[in-house]
Amino acid sequence: MDQSDIKEAGLKVTKPRIEILKLLETSEKQHFGAEEIYHELLSKDIKVGIATVYRVLTQFTAAGLIIKHNFEGDQCVFELDRGEHHDHMVDMKSGKIIEFYDEIIEQRQKEIAKEHGFELMEHSLTLYGEFKDKG
Amino acid sequence: MDQSDIKEAGLKVTKPRIEILKLLETSEKQHFGAEEIYHELLSKDIKVGIATVYRVLTQFTAAGLIIKHNFEGDQCVFELDRGEHHDHMVDMKSGKIIEFYDEIIEQRQKEIAKEHGFELMEHSLTLYGEFKDKG
DNA sequence: TTCTATATAATAATGATTATCATTTACAAT
DNA sequence: ATTGTAAATGATAATCATTATTATATAGAA
Numbered sequence: 610m611d612q613s614d615i616k617e618a619g620l621k622v623t624k625p626r627i628e629i630l631k632l633l634e635t636s637e638k639q640h641f642g643a644e645e646i647y648h649e650l651l652s653k654d655i656k657v658g659i660a661t662v663y664r665v666l667t668q669f670t671a672a673g674l675i676i677k678h679n680f681e682g683d684q685c686v687f688e689l690d691r692g693e694h695h696d697h698m699v700d701m702k703s704g705k706i707i708e709f710y711d712e713i714i715e716q717r718q719k720e721i722a723k724e725h726g727f728e729l730m731e732h733s734l735t736l737y738g739e740f741k742d743k744g
Numbered sequence: 745m746d747q748s749d750i751k752e753a754g755l756k757v758t759k760p761r762i763e764i765l766k767l768l769e770t771s772e773k774q775h776f777g778a779e780e781i782y783h784e785l786l787s788k789d790i791k792v793g794i795a796t797v798y799r800v801l802t803q804f805t806a807a808g809l810i811i812k813h814n815f816e817g818d819q820c821v822f823e824l825d826r827g828e829h830h831d832h833m834v835d836m837k838s839g840k841i842i843e844f845y846d847e848i849i850e851q852r853q854k855e856i857a858k859e860h861g862f863e864l865m866e867h868s869l870t871l872y873g874e875f876k877d878k879g
Numbered sequence: 880t881t882c883t884a885t886a887t888a889a890t891a892a893t894g895a896t897t898a899t900c901a902t903t904t905a906c907a908a909t
Numbered sequence: 910a911t912t913g914t915a916a917a918t919g920a921t922a923a924t925c926a927t928t929a930t931t932a933t934a935t936a937g938a939a
Contacts, residue, residue, distance in 0.1 A: 620916090620917090621904085621905050621906075621915095621916065621917065622905075622906095623904075623905070623916095623917065623918080624918095625917085625918075626917095642895095643895080643896080644895085656919090657918085657919080658918065658919035658920065658921095659896095659919085659920095660896090660897080660898090660918080660919060660920075660921085661917080661918055661919065663895090663896060663897070664897085664917085664918085665917095667896095667897090679814055679815075679816060680814075681814060681868075683894075683895065683926090683927085684894090684895065684896095685895090685896095698856075698857070698860060698862055700862075701865065707860070709856055709860070711852055711856055713848065713852050714849050714852050714853070717846055717848050717849050717852075718849070718871060721833075721844055721846055721871070722833070722871060722873065725833060725842070725844070725875070726875060726876045726877040727833055727835075727871065727873050727874070727875055727876070728873045728874045728875075728876055729871055729872075729873040730836065730872055730873040730874070731871075731872045731873070732869070732870065732871045732872060733816075733868070733869070733870050733872070734853075734867070734868070734869045734870075735867065735868050735869075736853060736856070736857060736862065736864055736866075736867045737864075737865055737866045737867060737868070738857065738862050738863045738864040738865040738866070739862070739863045739865070740860070740861060740862055740863075741861045741862070741863050742861040755885090755886090756884095756885060756886065756935085756936050756937075757936075757937090758885095758886060758887080758935080758936070759887095760886085760887075761886090777926095778926080778927080779926080791888090792887085792888080793887065793888040793889065793890095794888090794889095794927095795887080795888065795889080795890085795927090795928080795929090796886080796887055796888065798926090798927060798928070799886085799887090799928085800886095802927095802928090818895090818896085818925075818926065819925090819926065819927095820926090820927095
């Protein structure tokens, strides 16, 4: 996941694009909101406009480089598309997000779609609750 | 589902509240956006302000009379809470929404939550695609 | 019927996101 | 390397869904 991916998406390789991709790639955290990315870059002294952040995120999403999620609430979050589909568990207190994948659920979704004559293109499964272990 | 439900929610029984509840109850369609409800009422010559629609929907959601969904896109949709949990299949072309329930998926979610020390409070599963049968 | 807390409707405000547009830049062709 | 040009940027205005404000109206208890 580097500059060549930006190029392959038919986009020019620019500072904001490189930096946004790098942030998503190298960060501990997996999920970022647009505003969050904006402030993160500013704090690294990378000057960028908020409009550019939104524009680039939209382009990256269209290009399949990143995935956009619409969890509860208003603002969307983005994560790098590492190719491995997964669903999410969201802690409603701390906001912490962890990922999981379950083959049984994936299979059942396909079966259910078929039963209904539905051509399944994508899905979104999110569990909301609270992590009980400390930390 | 009638005026007594409004009263039990600690809310006064007013025209807008009665009409919004009636619309969700008696309509063919199950899912409505706020703006959609607003225009539906106006078309029935029921005068109401958009702010009231939003306020009442928020109150009804808090009271558990209705459920709020955040499907893809920006605007939320609401449906009457008939007590039977279900997930959704959304046709990305026509916007048609149908509901389904699958015990296997429900069970797996609980197991997965337990495995992760996660206290599951709610979840959202939506399949996006297209219905292939003519409809 | 009266009283008062609550609800309403019009409108202003908000917050996230998108559009506009003048300036700048990536990069292909010279 | 220099240039030309389409694409990208950033500042800001606009938009869209939703929420807050507030003066007026009303539900429902007394």
